[in-house]
Amino acid sequence: AGGSSDRAVSRGKLRAFREKLSNITSEKHQSMLTKMGAILSTGIIDAGGRNCTIGLNSRNGFTKMSSAVGLAMWLQHWHWYPMMHMLSLALTPTLTIGLNKDLKYPKASSGFEIVCNSKPSTFAYPKKLEEKKEEKKKRVETVTLSTTAKEKARLARKRAKEGGDVEPEKDGGDKMENSDEIKKESTDGDAMDVDKEKGGEEMEKKKKKREPEPTSFRMGNPARITKAQSDFCVFDLSQRYRPIRPNESPFGVIVLTDSTPGEEEDLGAVMAPSLEPDGELAPPEPFEWTPPPPPQPPTVVEKKEEPKPEDKEESVEKDEKVDEDVKPMEE
Numbered sequence: 001a002g003g004s005s006d007r008a009v010s011r012g013k014l015r016a017f018r019e020k021l022s023n024i025t026s027e028k029h030q031s032m033l034t035k036m037g038a039i040l041s042t043g044i045i046d047a048g049g050r051n052c053t054i055g056l057n058s059r060n061g062f063t064k065m066s067s068a069v070g071l072a073m074w075l076q077h078w079h080w081y082p083m084m085h086m087l088s089l090a091l092t093p094t095l096t097i098g099l100n101k102d103l104k105y106p107k108a109s110s111g112f113e114i115v116c117n118s119k120p121s122t123f124a125y126p127k128k129l130e131e132k133k134e135e136k137k138k139r140v141e142t143v144t145l146s147t148t149a150k151e152k153a154r155l156a157r158k159r160a161k162e163g164g165d166v167e168p169e170k171d172g173g174d175k176m177e178n179s180d181e182i183k184k185e186s187t188d189g190d191a192m193d194v195d196k197e198k199g200g201e202e203m204e205k206k207k208k209k210r211e212p213e214p215t216s217f218r219m220g221n222p223a224r225i226t227k228a229q230s231d232f233c234v235f236d237l238s239q240r241y242r243p244i245r246p247n248e249s250p251f252g253v254i255v256l257t258d259s260t261p262g263e264e265e266d267l268g269a270v271m272a273p274s275l276e277p278d279g280e281l282a283p284p285e286p287f288e289w290t291p292p293p294p295p296q297p298p299t300v301v302e303k304k305e306e307p308k309p310e311d312k313e314e315s316v317e318k319d320e321k322v323d324e325d326v327k328p329m330e331e
Contacts, residue, residue, distance in 0.1 A: 014126070018045070047091055050125055051224060055092035059252060067092075096230075097222035098241060098254040100267070106256065108220035110266035111240030114250045116225075116233045117216045123229040225251055 024030055024038040044054070056067045070089025077083040097105050098112050106112045116123075218236075219225070225233060230251040235243055240263075241256040258265075 014045075018042075018126070044087070047087075048093065051094050052091040053094060053227060054087075054090050055227065056090065059248075066090075092227075094224050094226050095222055096225040096250055096252060096254065097270075098243070098256045100241070100256050100258060100265075102267075104267040104269050105221050106241050107266045107268055108218075112221050112256065113218045113236060113239065114221075114223060114225070114233050115216060115218055115236055116229065118229070118232045119213045119215060120217050121213060123226055227251065 021038045021042050025035055025042070030038075047053070054067075054071070056063055056071065058064050067090040070086045073083050073086040074090070077086075096114070099105055219233075230249040233250045235246050235250060237246060240259055242259060243250075244255050244257060
């Protein structure tokens with residue numbers, strides 16, 4: 001009882017959180033960063049079509065290195081946005097499937113089902129949020145009855161035959177008469193409609209009287225079983241197909257043994273993903289990535305400094321002195 005109440009509280013919190021996220025994404029005055037966070041949160045909650053959860057541990061309780069690395073790299077997506085895709089490494093599918101020795105799954109009709117000792121609504125898919133549509137009020141148009149128009153025409157012809165002065169018709173009286181007749185007919189029609197509505201509501205109430213929800217149900221193969229739901233699921237060992245490890249809770253891939261191998265089997269095969277694109281881009285060919293070599297430091301080229309004009313004059317004077325000294329020696 002305590003566990004069911006805790007689950008109900010958590011489902012209520014999740015529903016409120018979903019509504020908050022949808023309100024943030026639809027509001028115009030929210031900042032772009034806030035909307036981005038709300039969109040990411042909605043995607044994480046509904047990951048894999050609501051068939052995946054973030055799990056860092058394996059079935060035996062060990063930490064999965066790929067999940068831990070993927071989650072750590074995803075946290076760095078703010079610095080480099082392609083890291084956002086690393087979150088998929090930390091996702092664990094909620095698929096539970098039993099396979100035989102040929103890696104084919106026996107269907108429920110052939111004798112393999114899983115018993116869940118909880119109500120079906122406890123671990124069902126959460127309902128999708130629906131946008132509230134504003135209903136515009138329709139204006140009611142006043143209807144003029146054909147009988148009142150015929151009565152007016154008959155009275156006008158009668159007065160014309162009598163030859164008396166045709167008195168101007170008083171619209172007020174006719175309007176009152178018309179309104180009285182319309183009210184009578186509308187009240188009669190409304191009464192009929194109300195009676196019909198009441199009868200329809202009573203029928204709907206009778207239909208809406210749901211049967212009491214069962215406390216347990218059976219699931220076929222394959223099935224969607226969450227990590228929390230697996231604690232309430234057990235194997236039916238009286239079936240034809242039995243798990244190799246019957247003491248474990250049903251979750252993930254389960255290897256089965258056939259107790260009557262001579263009988264006919266109703267098996268299904270898991271379809272491998274097709275490499276041929278069907279309206280989509282073809283996947284890239286397999287390749288090996290090699291990191292680029294480290295960049296080499298740039299070579300520094302020393303520039304020769306041009307001599308200053310003063311230095312040029314001094315060098316010219318020195319050359320002239322050398323020439324003067326060389327001449328007497330030659331003589």
